[in-house]
Amino acid sequence: MSxxxxxxxxxxxxxxxxxxxxxxxxxxxxxxxxxxYKGYDIWIPExxxxxxxxxxxxxxxxxxxxxxxxxxxxxxxLLTTTADYWVFHxxxxxxxxxxxxxxxxxxxNEIPLREFTGKGDTVSKKAYLIRKELLFSYGKML
Numbered sequence: 001m002s003x004x005x006x007x008x009x010x011x012x013x014x015x016x017x018x019x020x021x022x023x024x025x026x027x028x029x030x031x032x033x034x035x036x037y038k039g040y041d042i043w044i045p046e047x048x049x050x051x052x053x054x055x056x057x058x059x060x061x062x063x064x065x066x067x068x069x070x071x072x073x074x075x076x077x078l079l080t081t082t083a084d085y086w087v088f089h090x091x092x093x094x095x096x097x098x099x100x101x102x103x104x105x106x107x108x109n110e111i112p113l114r115e116f117t118g119k120g121d122t123v124s125k126k127a128y129l130i131r132k133e134l135l136f137s138y139g140k141m142l
């Protein structure tokens with residue numbers, strides 16, 4: 001991945017976080033972005049809840065949402081999250097799902113674990129490819 005592509009992807013992610021923050025601030029005015037902490041992206045003091053933002057525009061093409069669980073030979077993402085909610089954005093919808101509900105979706109629907117190298121990645125990851133409609137049925141539209 002080139003430096004330019006990385007910077008563009010990073011900026012798109014920041015833009016999505018800011019869009020979600022604007023939505024949340026309508027109900028929770030103290031909500032704020034957390035820059036320096038890898039555990040989650042947004043903190044909502046009014047509810048004492050944290051939000052991890054997942055941007056997956058490719059789900060509109062593939063029909064699948066990628067839920068990573070392993071990278072760099074160690075647990076990652078869903079297996080290590082400290083966020084109370086994950087909010088997925090596909091360029092149209094924002095859907096909020098509790099991590100335990102994502103696990104329920106995976107287990108109850110017997111979603112197979114896949115290993116692949118994502119576009120721009122230099123190492124493979126292990127992740128679940130979950131049909132978007134199925135996964136989103138476990139959450140709530142914002």
